[in-house]
Amino acid sequence: MNQETDGIRQNGGRGRDLDAFDRKLLSLLVEDATRSYVELGEQIGLSAPAVHERVKRLKRTGAIRQTAALLNPIAIHKTLLAFVHVDTHGWGKSPELLAISKYPEVEEMHSVAGDTCMLLKVRTKDSRALEGLLARIYDVPGVIKTRSYVVLSTHMERPVQADITTEWPAPRQAARPPR
Amino acid sequence: MNQETDGIRQNGGRGRDLDAFDRKLLSLLVEDATRSYVELGEQIGLSAPAVHERVKRLKRTGAIRQTAALLNPIAIHKTLLAFVHVDTHGWGKSPELLAISKYPEVEEMHSVAGDTCMLLKVRTKDSRALEGLLARIYDVPGVIKTRSYVVLSTHMERPVQADITTEWPAPRQAARPPR
DNA sequence: ATATTGACCGAATCGTATTCAGCCACAAGC
DNA sequence: GCTTGTGGCTGAATACGATTCGGTCAATAT
Numbered sequence: 001m002n003q004e005t006d007g008i009r010q011n012g013g014r015g016r017d018l019d020a021f022d023r024k025l026l027s028l029l030v031e032d033a034t035r036s037y038v039e040l041g042e043q044i045g046l047s048a049p050a051v052h053e054r055v056k057r058l059k060r061t062g063a064i065r066q067t068a069a070l071l072n073p074i075a076i077h078k079t080l081l082a083f084v085h086v087d088t089h090g091w092g093k094s095p096e097l098l099a100i101s102k103y104p105e106v107e108e109m110h111s112v113a114g115d116t117c118m119l120l121k122v123r124t125k126d127s128r129a130l131e132g133l134l135a136r137i138y139d140v141p142g143v144i145k146t147r148s149y150v151v152l153s154t155h156m157e158r159p160v161q162a163d164i165t166t167e168w169p170a171p172r173q174a175a176r177p178p179r
Numbered sequence: 180m181n182q183e184t185d186g187i188r189q190n191g192g193r194g195r196d197l198d199a200f201d202r203k204l205l206s207l208l209v210e211d212a213t214r215s216y217v218e219l220g221e222q223i224g225l226s227a228p229a230v231h232e233r234v235k236r237l238k239r240t241g242a243i244r245q246t247a248a249l250l251n252p253i254a255i256h257k258t259l260l261a262f263v264h265v266d267t268h269g270w271g272k273s274p275e276l277l278a279i280s281k282y283p284e285v286e287e288m289h290s291v292a293g294d295t296c297m298l299l300k301v302r303t304k305d306s307r308a309l310e311g312l313l314a315r316i317y318d319v320p321g322v323i324k325t326r327s328y329v330v331l332s333t334h335m336e337r338p339v340q341a342d343i344t345t346e347w348p349a350p351r352q353a354a355r356p357p358r
Numbered sequence: 359a360t361a362t363t364g365a366c367c368g369a370a371t372c373g374t375a376t377t378c379a380g381c382c383a384c385a386a387g388c
Numbered sequence: 389g390c391t392t393g394t395g396g397c398t399g400a401a402t403a404c405g406a407t408t409c410g411g412t413c414a415a416t417a418t
Binding site for chain 2: 061
Binding site: 225226227228229232233 | 396397398399
């Protein structure tokens, strides 16, 4: 096997993958990007300049897209969160529909598989504003209908996590049908 | 009327509301939280210590929840994004279901109104991992069924924006019914 | 064996965050 | 009307952390 290359090489040639240090670093920075480099270094066992170098690389290579302040929606009076499914006539990715993302109330816009074409995450001041936004969506040519899921309470909401579950526990009940 | 109180003071005593400076500050910090206080000050027309004081207050009052590094999902090998609607038997907010949020693949968990009880945003390495997570969800007592919307492409995804659309344009077609 | 490369460390430098001592405008009280 | 207290601002001074630098080491390539 390759027990020789395993464990030995931390970082190979070009565009190499993240090692354990990078992973931990990303985890820490997602949690709190204001930590000092010395503190980060203590957590993962590296010196401050080494951490600095790695963070710089993670930004350069695009693993870290941006570092942002995450706001409390209530503080800025956006108390209504909703997911809006948009069904369109034909191929839905029209420029007009994409232009909807200009509104600061729209936080996400995805093309999805399933019985709908586009999925929006929108956060507004109140139901009145949601209505205004929906009106704009219906203005887009080709939009057939929308289905909105209004959030009653958010139990958890966080940015992309660096960690990955490597081993999924087996289901408790019966074995699920394969495929 | 109350034209005297309007415009003068929005929120008297405790936890007063954000002013225009705070708004701009939040906008800038959501976009890029690494800017220096002098640069922020230049943008909004304040000195660095004034900015510092305001940012400190925004954090203390909770308007800024955290400042986080936002990661590129591809870089950390989470290429599959899906929204999972979970229907449950009876009142769905069981501890077991909430415990699902422990997996780092789960980014959001909301109770929603509509024909479903819980809505999850999950990001996994591949469809195999999504299956593993769904298996765990089905293990939760009371879960009747799930419906997954797999994202084909993400056109836009960003954190909570400080800006608010104040004036919604009138719909182009017919006037929508009042109320 | 030797040269090259990449990553690390400790020390030094530099820039920015943070503190501090006034200053000013406004609101409430005399 | 005048005074006092409060909150928020400024410029200057200080302190801390980011960034740079020279040198070392290990692994790979020559």
